[in-house]
Amino acid sequence: xxxxxxxxxxxxxxxRKRLRTLGFLSPWLIGFSVFFGYPLIATVYFSFMHYNxxxxxxxxxxxxxxxxxxQMPLFGPALWNTLWLxxxxxxxxxxxxxxxxxxxxKIKSGAGFFRTAFYLPYLAPPVAATVAFVFLLNPxxxxxxxxxxxxxxxxxxxxxxxxxxxxxxxxxxLWGIGDLMVIFMAALLDxxxxxxxxxxxDGAGAWGKFRYVTWPSITPxxxxxxxxxxxxxxxxxxxxxxxxxxxxxxxxxxxxxxQPGYPDHSTLTVPQLVYTLGFQNFNTGAACVLSLVLFxxxxxxxxxxxRKRAGLLPAED
Amino acid sequence: MxxxxxxxxxxxxxxxxxxxxxxxxxxxxxxxxxxxTKPVTLTFxxxxxxxxxxxxxxxxxxxxEKLHRNITVKVxxxxxxxxxxxxxxxxxxxxxxxxxxxxxxxxxxxCSSGMWANLDRFMKKSGVDKEKVFPKTxxxxxxxxxxxxxxxxxxxxxGLYYNKDAFKKAGITRPPQTMSELKRDAVKLTRxxxxxxxxxxxxxxxxxxxxxxxxxxxxxxxxxxxxxxGKAQLAKDPxxxxxxxxxxxxxxxxxxxxxxxxFRARFGEEMSSQNAFLTQKxxxxxxxxxxxxxxxxxxxxFGWDTAPMPVPDDQADTYGxxxxxxxxxxxAHSSQHQNxxxxxxxxxxxxxxxxxxxxxxxxxxxxxxxxxxxPELDADPxxxxxxxxAQNRHSVAMPPSINGGQYVTALMDFSYDVEAGKVHxxxxxxxxxxxxxxxxxxxxxx
Numbered sequence: 010x011x012x013x014x015x016x017x018x019x020x021x022x023x024x025r026k027r028l029r030t031l032g033f034l035s036p037w038l039i040g041f042s043v044f045f046g047y048p049l050i051a052t053v054y055f056s057f058m059h060y061n062x063x064x065x066x067x068x069x070x071x072x073x074x075x076x077x078x079x080q081m082p083l084f085g086p087a088l089w090n091t092l093w094l095x096x097x098x099x100x101x102x103x104x105x106x107x108x109x110x111x112x113x114x115k116i117k118s119g120a121g122f123f124r125t126a127f128y129l130p131y132l133a134p135p136v137a138a139t140v141a142f143v144f145l146l147n148p149x150x151x152x153x154x155x156x157x158x159x160x161x162x163x164x165x166x167x168x169x170x171x172x173x174x175x176x177x178x179x180x181x182x183l184w185g186i187g188d189l190m191v192i193f194m195a196a197l198l199d200x201x202x203x204x205x206x207x208x209x210x211d212g213a214g215a216w217g218k219f220r221y222v223t224w225p226s227i228t229p230x231x232x233x234x235x236x237x238x239x240x241x242x243x244x245x246x247x248x249x250x251x252x253x254x255x256x257x258x259x260x261x262x263x264x265x266x267x268q269p270g271y272p273d274h275s276t277l278t279v280p281q282l283v284y285t286l287g288f289q290n291f292n293t294g295a296a297c298v299l300s301l302v303l304f305x306x307x308x309x310x311x312x313x314x315x316r317k318r319a320g321l322l323p324a325e326d
Numbered sequence: 327m328x329x330x331x332x333x334x335x336x337x338x339x340x341x342x343x344x345x346x347x348x349x350x351x352x353x354x355x356x357x358x359x360x361x362x363t364k365p366v367t368l369t370f371x372x373x374x375x376x377x378x379x380x381x382x383x384x385x386x387x388x389x390x391e392k393l394h395r396n397i398t399v400k401v402x403x404x405x406x407x408x409x410x411x412x413x414x415x416x417x418x419x420x421x422x423x424x425x426x427x428x429x430x431x432x433x434x435x436x437c438s439s440g441m442w443a444n445l446d447r448f449m450k451k452s453g454v455d456k457e458k459v460f461p462k463t464x465x466x467x468x469x470x471x472x473x474x475x476x477x478x479x480x481x482x483x484x485g486l487y488y489n490k491d492a493f494k495k496a497g498i499t500r501p502p503q504t505m506s507e508l509k510r511d512a513v514k515l516t517r518x519x520x521x522x523x524x525x526x527x528x529x530x531x532x533x534x535x536x537x538x539x540x541x542x543x544x545x546x547x548x549x550x551x552x553x554x555x556g557k558a559q560l561a562k563d564p565x566x567x568x569x570x571x572x573x574x575x576x577x578x579x580x581x582x583x584x585x586x587x588x589f590r591a592r593f594g595e596e597m598s599s600q601n602a603f604l605t606q607k608x609x610x611x612x613x614x615x616x617x618x619x620x621x622x623x624x625x626x627x628f629g630w631d632t633a634p635m636p637v638p639d640d641q642a643d644t645y646g647x648x649x650x651x652x653x654x655x656x657x658a659h660s661s662q663h664q665n666x667x668x669x670x671x672x673x674x675x676x677x678x679x680x681x682x683x684x685x686x687x688x689x690x691x692x693x694x695x696x697x698x699x700x701p702e703l704d705a706d707p708x709x710x711x712x713x714x715x716a717q718n719r720h721s722v723a724m725p726p727s728i729n730g731g732q733y734v735t736a737l738m739d740f741s742y743d744v745e746a747g748k749v750h751x752x753x754x755x756x757x758x759x760x761x762x763x764x765x766x767x768x769x770x771x772x
Contacts, residue, residue, distance in 0.1 A: 061770070062415040063439045063659075072769070080765040082739070149592025150600060169591035259536060260597045268735050272534070273742065288408055290729050291415070291435065292769060 049304075056297040063291075073294035077302070081295070086274040087282045090175065091303075094245055094278065095310070098179050099238035103231060106189025113190065114197045124194070131187025139251040142181045143168055147256075168256035171273035178248055178276065189234055196230040197223065236314050243307045246280040253277075279303050356443070358664035366666045367398045371413075371422040373653075374688070375404040382687035386680060390673045397666055399424075407432055414441050414658055423661035424670050426479055430467040430651050430724060431731030437470035438728050442656035446474045448668040459676055459694050461716070467723040468654050477675040478693035480685055481652035482614045483715040484542055486636070487621075489515075490629035492526065492609040501610075501633035503645045505546075505572050508610075508636040509579050515609035516580050524581070524589045529610040531576040532586055533741050536596045537613050540741035541734050544569050545649035545722040546637050551733065552725060558733065558763035561756035568638060570744050570752060583746055599624055615712035619689040632711040634718075647720035648712075652693060691716045729770035733763045 031038070056073055058066035077084055113124045130138065145151050146167035154164035167177045204222045213221065253271040269285060270277025279299060287296030360366065374383050380403055387399045407427050414421060425442065427433075436442035449456055456465060460478060468476040488501050496515050502508040512528030519525050533540050547565040552558060560566045577583050593607060594600020597620070603611040604624055612635055621630060634646045655675055657667045673680055681697040684690075686704050691712055697703070698717055704710075715721055727733050740749070740759045749755040 059771075061435075061439050062412075063441050076765065076769045080762070080769075082762065150594055166588070166591045257534065258593060258595050259534075260595070268738065274739075288412060290732055290770070291411065291439075292729070295769065 052297045052300050052304075055293050056301055058294050060293040061291045062293055066293075069294065073298045077295050077298040083270075083274065083277060083282055084299070086270070087277045087279045088302075090249075090270075090275065090277055091243060091245065091279045092306075093175060094178070095239055095242045097175070098182050098242055098245075099235060101179055102182055102186060102189055102238055103234050105183050106186050106234065107193050107227075107231070109186055109190045110193030110197055114194055124190075127190050128187035131185045133185065135247045136251050138185060139181060139248045140255060142177070142184070143252055143255040146177060168252050168276075169272060171275040174252070174256075174272060174275040178252060181248060181252075192230060192234060193227065196227040200226040232314065236311055239310050239314070240307055243303055243310075244280050245278050246284070249276040249278050250281055356659055356661040356664055358443075358447075358668075360663045360665050362394075362663075362665040362669050363396060365396045365398075366663050367400055368423045368663060368667055368670055369400045369402060369420075370424040370426075370670065371402045371405040371410055372426045373403075373405055373407075373428045379688050382684055385687070386674065386684050389680060389683075390670060393673065394669055397669065399670060411435075411441070414660060417660045421660050422658050423663055423667040424655065425658050426653055426655040427476075428653055429731070430654055430726065431734060433468055433476050433654060434470040434726035434728050435730045436656065437473040437475040437726070441659050442475040443659050443661070443664060444473045444475050445477060445656065445668070445671070448657075448664075448672075449474070452668070452672060454672070454676065459696070461693075461695060461698070463650055463721055463723050464652065464693055467651070467726060470726040470728075476654035476656040477671060479653045479655040479675050480681070480688070480690040481650060481693045481716055482616070483691050483712045483721065484537065484545070484612055484614050484635065484649040485711050485715055486610055486633045487603055487613050487617055488610045488631060488633065489603075489606060489608075490631055492606070492628070496609075501631070502636045503634075504636050504639045504642055505576075506639050509572075509576055512576060512610065513579050524585070524607075526607055526609055527580055527586065527589060529576065530580075530586060530590060530602075530608055531573050531745075532583070532590055533573075533738065533745055534587075535590055535593075536602075536611075539734070540737055541724055542612065542649040543573065543635075544737075546635050546647065548641065548644065548647070548720060548722055552727075556767070558760035558767075560737070560763075561753065561760050565638075566756060567752055570741070572638065573741075573745060574747075577745060615691055615709060616689055618706070618708045630708075632708045634711065634715055644720040646714060646718045647722065648715035648718065650716060650721050650723040652691070728767055732766045732770075736762050736766060 055066065057068060057070060059069045059072070060066035109127050113120060113127060116123055133141075145153050148154055148164065148166040148169055151167075153167075157164040165173045167173050200223055204226075205218055208218045208222050250269050253269055253276040254267060257267070257271040259267060269281040280303070283296050283299045283303070286292045286299065370387070372383060374380060383403070384401065387401055391397065391399060402422065405422075407429060410422070410425055410427065411432070414425070427436075437444075456474065456477075460468075464478040464481055465474070468474065468478055486501055492515055493499075493501075493511075496511070498511050498514060502511045508529060515526065515528030516524070517526040530538070531543065532538060533543070544566075547569045549565050549569070550559060550563050553562075577586060580586060589607070590602075593602040594605065599605075601620075601624075602608045603613070603617075604621065604626055606628060618632065635648055637644050637647060655671050657664050657671060661667050674684075675681070676694060678694060678696045678700060679702075681692045681694050682700045682702045685692040685697065686702070689704070689709065692698050692700070692703065698713060703713065724731075724734065736759060740755060743749050744752070744755070
């Protein structure tokens with residue numbers, strides 16, 4: 010039987026419709042292709058090449074992959090630190106942000122002052138904020154340890170102690186919680202008051218109101234905060250690099266090799282390793298492998314969270 | 327047929343993408359066909375940034391322009407190696423003609439990749455016999471596999487700074503010359519408070535302290551990092567084990583790694599007035615020649631002097647040696663004015679009067695044989711120590727490598743574990759370190 014083919018007029022109409030749709034989509038398509046599609050394809054391409062950014066690339070098969078996954082000792086610590094920060098920092102930021110958001114929505118007097126006070130640190134540039142934290146937490150000359158010492162509390166070495174360096178970075182991120190506070194504050198103010206009144210009439214206490222009224226209403230926002238937090242923390246770079254360099258106390262002088270991750274690689278994250286490999290050692294292939302590993306992990310975690318989203322969101326009527 | 331047309335389109339798209347991606351990887355190439363007597367503007371990138379250094383380099387450029395009226399030099403200060411590397415790889419009109427780097431670590435990369443032009447042909451044209459002009463160690467660290475793609479632009483040597491007042495109080499009459507003397511004096515100079523905490527440490531050997539990176543301390547043993555085939559051989563060199571053993575002995579003699587690290591974590595920033603030697607938390611300290619100028623500018627509240635770093639007891643005849651490094655200068659591969667650029671490089675690195683004046687201005691060690699002997703050099707004896715170290719035939723510079731300082735960072739990581747007592751089988755650990763360095767080097771080769 011001969012296939013059914015649409016009439017020429019119908020085909021032209023469909024083509025016009027497709028072109029129109031493409032026309033409307035083109036700004037996004039161009040942006041996506043130039044800033045995401047092309048870099049992604051180039052990253053995959055260079056992950057199989059030996060390329061020092063000056064001589065033409067040479068195909069080396071899986072050599073870069075083998076090097077990163079089996080021969081590079083810093084890959085393990087960097088991945089561990091990144092995942093540690095993703096789990097601990099994102100979780101604490103969400104809990105702390107929600108807590109502060111609830112606090113500032115409950116405050117009756119001086120709410121404006123407290124909202125501003127909690128939001129302001131977020132506006133501080135990351136480098137300046139990190140420098141200030143390293144100065145404040147300097148074990149020898151910083152005021153925090155002096156105060157702790159004066160009141161008899163044993164003072165840790167903060168950014169100079171491998172066990173305390175990551176928690177110190179988490180403290181820094183909690184200090185700049187303003188972004189999440191604003192998002193949660195908006196979500197909390199959006200919860201209908203009638204629902205709280207109904208819950209009160211049903212005898213719900215503070216926990217009951219949070220569990221059965223607040224939480225179901227803000228779950229989409231919490232998910233948003235977690236997903237964006239995971240993606241951002243996967244790219245964690247500036248604060249860790251600046252804190253490590255400053256805390257080491259070493260200045261750049263002739264012949265000085267400053268490694269990221271001080272102390273004991275405890276602040277080394279995958280993005281720092283990507284930069285070191287790609288733009289200090291000019292080992293582009295290995296840097297691309299690391300970037301792809303990071304991309305795959307970020308995609309997997311995001312997909313998992315988005316799939317869980319259906320179970321976490323309240324059932325729609 | 328629709329399917330084959332789709333295949334053709336897909337193949338064309340993939341080929342296009344491949345060409346597009348690889349097309350981005352072609353750096354611009356310069357040439358040496360320019361006439362250096364014609365008017366030209368050169369761009370010179372350097373890393374100096376403090377007002378004193380900037381004045382010194384600008385004065386140097388003014389002297390050059392006076393000699394070469396047809397050449398104007400556009401100076402771009404405070405450029406890091408990373409910026410320069412990236413700019414040279416990207417190419418373009420704004421890329422520099424003459425470049426300098428604060429570290430010798432990347433010379434292997436510059437030479438092997440061709441990013442810095444080979445200067446041998448320029449020296450041949452100018453009739454320069456480099457062996458007669460530069461000390462051998464300095465020539466070694468500015469070349470790689472026979473390519474002289476950089477030249478020394480002043481040098482840095484490392485020695486011992488010691489607190490004369492603390493020495494007097496401890497009854498020590500001269501600086502230590504061997505490692506056992508260093509240990510003995512360090513113990514004598516270490517002072518503690520009633521609660522047992524440190525007030526002053528004699529000599530802190532911890533690798534994370536300021537300039538104490540292991541490669542610098544290791545220089546006192548005269549190590550051989552690579553064999554003639556370019557393979558790492560730290561496990562085979564007996565000096566390596568002796569070096570780590572001595573470092574551990576120094577640490578243990580002064581209270582152990584943990585307490586010393588705790589004390590170190592309380593030190594102020596290296597280049598600030600809170601520097602631990604300046605605040606007398608350290609009685610002896612390894613540092614570069616520039617520290618003397620800083621101590622004088624900070625008006626140190628104690629008497630101090632300099633000496634070469636002690637050497638191992640079984641190499642006492644090498645006393646006077648030290649670690650050498652320095653700034654290097656070269657010509658960017660992408661420069662369209664390489665002959666004019668050579669005039670500037672030649673002036674900055676070989677003109678004796680220029681080298682001496684620049685060395686005196688920024689308190690660095692001059693990098694030519696003639697300048698090292700110049701009567702015009704700073705006569706301060708605390709500075710002269712470093713000139714002697716620079717000329718000592720046993721002094722050591724790091725060998726250039728294809729991937730820059732990556733083998734140094736591998737050594738650093740391993741050394742941190744050793745000093746912390748985490749390496750229980752040193753032989754096995756050193757074999758692993760060699761394997762790591764070789765794997766890193768192989769990864770960087772084509």
